[in-house]
């Protein structure tokens with residue numbers, strides 16, 4: 001039975017599992033956090049505590065895609081609208097009732113040493129297991145010299161981290177904003193300032209869309225909008241990249257709590273494989289509620305069982321060194337697309353994708369006879385389409401006609417609709433396999449080039465001494 | 475346009491409530507988003523009018539409903555009725571690639587209806603080229619889907635077309651034949667009205683029944699399109715067939731659709747097992763008949779009706795009597811009828827009667843539904859237009875007949891298929907006539 005517990009994260013934080021709620025509405029109150037712990041969440045980062053603010057209505061907007069709600073989520077909310085006293089009173093209560101779960105206090109106060117010292121002492125007295133410094137809120141707070149402004153200036157970030165470390169007895173995490181050209185600059189500053197860990201990423205500056213009737217961007221606050229913070233499934237790839245950048249950089253790397261678009265155990269496993277110690281979730285919980293953690297925990301457990309991992313440490317960071325610079329990739333590795341005729345359903349999306357979006361090497365010529373080579377030799381998609389528009393089709397009204405129309409063939413799709421890859425032209429870009437709606441129908445298979453692995457770096461270094469032009473012949 | 479109106483009959487509406495209610499706006503978008511947007515889509519190829527199915531579906535998904543409807547109407551001017559009446563299982567939806575993944579096909583018919591309903595609701599007219607762009611004048615004989623599609627295509631391209639229909643209302647079987655729970659006669663007439671707004675002229679209540687009438691039309695028009703449909707229902711040719719209480723399927727259907735038959739009771743026997751027989755049987759049930767039998771001389775696996783129509787009939791409570799043949803209709807008590815039948819069997823592909831297998835069914839109505847007979851009378855008058863097996867011989871692509879000034883399409887050419895086939899035939903003929911006229915003027 002795998003153990004998914006987290007021990008000694010960032011020098012002292014424990015939680016029964018790596019799934020934490022990010023500092024956001026799901027952690028607004030003690031009552032909510034306790035319900036979340038009951039549902040199975042290992043930890044929670046309290047909705048950022050500071051001088052209470054006033055929010056506007058409305059506050060959220062989303063990006064829906066292809067019938068799916070909330071692919072991306074956007075908010076223009078500020079930190080907690082509740083008093084510090086209220087939040088800390090409830091935090092003490094939560095800690096008393098749930099001693100095993102991690103309760104992290106997210107903090108944002110005015111940029112003075114005294115203000116930070118005071119809030120650190122008060123939250124730790126309330127029983128917080130750790131502190132998360134919110135330098136990342138991308139809107140509203142930055143105008144007041146807090147949040148992103150601090151998160152975007154390495155010197156400020158370092159200074160405040162140092163102030164906090166002067167007082168803190170519990171681990172100090174710095175939450176990083178992605179709204180900066182290189183997230184590592186602030187990560188390094190936090191590390192120099194003595195942070196015990198990092199959390200990344202916070203939300204990304206965004207405008208999700210504009211109402212085409214009122215011309216007001218969303219969310220609409222009395223006829224105006226404001227840039228907000230983007231999060232949810234859409235941002236995961238950006239978050240993963242930033243997490244990788246931080247953890248691969250010796251001057252930045254620290255225990256990291258991964259955030260951004262996580263909604264399932266798969267997402268979580270990916271962040272852990274890059275080296276995160278815990279993960280945080282906000283949007284998907286706002287969408288479906290706390291109960292999603294059940295499958296996250298079970299799914300991770302089952303996957304670890306299957307892979308033979310006993311603890312999170314067994315696989316944490318395994319994928320980190322699989323990311324390298326482009327110049328270190330093997331130029332002589334070649335794959336080509338392969339279509340499984342028994343799986344193809346004949347949508348021909350691969351054909352049009354390769355013609356209009358790649359290298360014109362998927363053809364519909366299995367019946368007319370394969371043609372390899374130059375473009376002009378092949379029927380273009382437009383010619384193909386106008387041919388079928390000119391054909392005569394009739395409703396099969398008799399049993400015989402219907403039997404003929406729906407007669408099964410050797411493959412599920414009619415042969416003339418099963419496309420064919422010209423492997424001599426295929427550049428192995430993956431596009432067709434990505435558009436194919438059938439799992440496992442298009443696979444990318446390796447072909448032996450007979451060449452030794454060679455990277456760009458190696459090739460150009462070689463070129464410096466041996467000035468050759470042209471590609472080696474196959 | 476005829477001034478005849480269809481009665482607004484609440485009872486009819488209630489009894490023939492829609493089989494497939496329209497999708498809500500949001501359900502339509504969700505369904506539209508399921509479409510894979512195939513290249514050279516098989517659904518488009520399977521549609522006789524080759525509607526750009528993924529094209530109109532993606533426009534629904536994006537909220538471009540006007541563009542979606544115009545996309546449909548470009549290929550099929552009767553897009554609204556086709557959305558309701560097409561046997562999509564064996565057409566577009568039957569061709570959907572999702573079925574090969576054991577997934578439900580996209581509800582193409584329902585989505586088409588969504589776009590067309592929205593277009594109708596907008597009240598917008600279908601765009602046409604400037605009238606008179608083409609000098610061409612065409613008479614379309616028959617006011618059914620074939621002629622309507624032909625005339626509409628001609629007017630959209632700027633030519634002039636006149637539809638001549640012998641019945642009071644235009645629309646052909648769309649108005650008088652198709653089951654009311656699929657397409658209301660009123661909606662068919664409404665659709666014709668849209669076609670009239672394209673500039674098509676209608677002469678209803680006028681039968682072209684003589685060589686002289688044709689000669690007159692030849693003088694008035696450049697081309698004549700024949701969209702005559704099929705002939706009358708076939709007779710059973712058994713004794714007692716002309717008794718009161720015998721009413722063929724088309725008469726029954728036309729009568730209820732126009733409000734002349736509002737109620738049935740007792741037992742109804744429909745003879746035949748095609749789609750029309752099923753429509754008549756279902757109608758009898760909905761009109762109040764307690765027991766409805768369908769009598770068929772062959773077996774279940776031989777019936778020509780579509781599978782989904784057969785399933786539907788069973789749901790409506792229609793009962794099937796297989797391998798039974800009617801032999802005579804006699805008079806029973808209290809004005810009822812006695813349908814004498816025998817049991818049949820098949821031997822070497824031939825049907826033979828099983829000796830001593832007579833049985834009688836006491837009933838209140840007998841409905842012959844064994845198919846429409848081919849056109850007879852008018853074909854003899856048609857000047858140089860050839861016919862074979864009661865079907866007009868016309869070029870598959872152009873619809874041109876043996877007489878180059880006559881074109882034909884729809885049931886009278888294909889021997890009886892579906893509305894969408896008639897639309898395709900009419901449209902192809904219109905395009906061929908336009909081309910021919912251009913060549914002549916060039």
Ligand SMILES: Cc1cc2nc3c(=O)[nH]c(=O)nc-3n(C[C@H](O)[C@H](O)[C@H](O)COP(=O)(O)OP(=O)(O)OC[C@H]3O[C@@H](n4cnc5c(N)ncnc54)[C@H](O)[C@@H]3O)c2cc1C
Nearest residue numbers: 616618619620640646647682702703884885891892893896
């Ligand atoms: C009961 C029934 C139910 C059906 N249900 C469906 C369905 O659900 N879905 C589907 O797709 N198809 C259905 N069909 C088939 C469909 O209705 C036909 O395929 C289609 O209507 C054919 O169109 P058409 O224009 O060729 O002929 P018709 O619709 O038959 O139109 C021909 C018109 O020409 C007129 N006419 C004929 N001769 C003359 C003349 N000499 N002078 C003037 N006018 C003349 C007739 O009165 C008629 O109005 C059904 C058919 C029937 C009988």
Ligand SMILES: Cc1cc2nc3c(=O)[nH]c(=O)nc-3n(C[C@H](O)[C@H](O)[C@H](O)COP(=O)(O)O)c2cc1C
Nearest residue numbers: 022023024048075079202231232260261281282283
């Ligand atoms: C409505 C809302 C309010 C938030 N408030 C805070 C906050 O007060 N402090 C903070 O550090 N982060 C705040 N965040 C950011 C989240 O903690 C988290 O970093 C971000 O949403 C990315 O995670 P996700 O993709 O799982 O949502 C907020 C996010 C949302 C959606």
Ligand code: SF4
Nearest residue numbers: 344345347348350436
């Ligand atoms: S995308 Fe996949 S299913 Fe579609 S035609 Fe290509 S191989 Fe077949």
Ligand code: SF4
Nearest residue numbers: 354426427429430432
């Ligand atoms: S991998 Fe790229 S180039 Fe090769 S067939 Fe697929 S889309 Fe075309």
